[in-house]
Amino acid sequence: MKSTFLLIYFTLISTVNAQSLVISELDSDTPGTDTAEFIELYSTTPNYSLDGYVLVFFNGNGDKSYAAYDLDGYSTDSNGYFTLGDSGVNGISITLNSSGLQNGADAVALYQANLSDFPTNTLPTTTNLVDALVYDTDEADDAGLLTALGETTQYNENEASDGPNHSLQLQTNGSYSASSPTPNAGNTVLSTSFSKNNLISIKLNPTNGIVFFIDNKESLDVRLYDMTGKLQLVTTTTNYLDVSHFTHGIYLLQIDQGQQQQLMKLIIN
């Protein structure tokens, strides 16, 4: 049992380690004629160089690429954000071309590759893939895109029935939820609803840096690891965890309650 936990633990550590740049937000469907679309990337390291990265858009109709953006020469800003979008969107560094960002079922994928590797109509691949988001605005799941990009979940920008006014935003557990757009800034929705398989639900208050354990009454043993796997915090708590003194970035949160254990990615803004 213990060795299984350790295996899962080290697998997660290596996954977190490898993911220094993520797709943190996507807005494909915007009011009117979709002139406020954007994609936000986030790095745990401020001013992170984007040399060697390319962002590729895949059309779910045919599952081939329809646009690609070379990120060579760019870097994330002092808060770790980098945004591509339609002209006029707050904080964009690259303006999307006329093909825009399709409303789904479609995908965006971040690769460590060259622009020349992804001419229009290239098939999706997991080779050199850094991160991917398969999304829709009420369309059915595109199994082809999901499989080709190694993903299991397609996220719905219209999940709260307000797709034009919502974007998909990365949550603390690595999933995406729809809320009011926050281009080039911290995602506003950081509360997380876990599936019933998970031990507890948490809510992160990004302003105060407090992780709340929702409706939990039992004592929890909590450990927080940084991206190098170094233990940063060990404590026992029931209701909340104060992470306000940690520098922003991606951490691994390990929660033990009796014989149960939960591991999750925690993004501290």
Ligand SMILES: [Ca+2]
């Ligand atoms: Ca669109």
Ligand SMILES: [Ca+2]
């Ligand atoms: Ca499409």
Ligand SMILES: [Ca+2]
């Ligand atoms: Ca939207």
Ligand SMILES: [Ca+2]
């Ligand atoms: Ca954001």
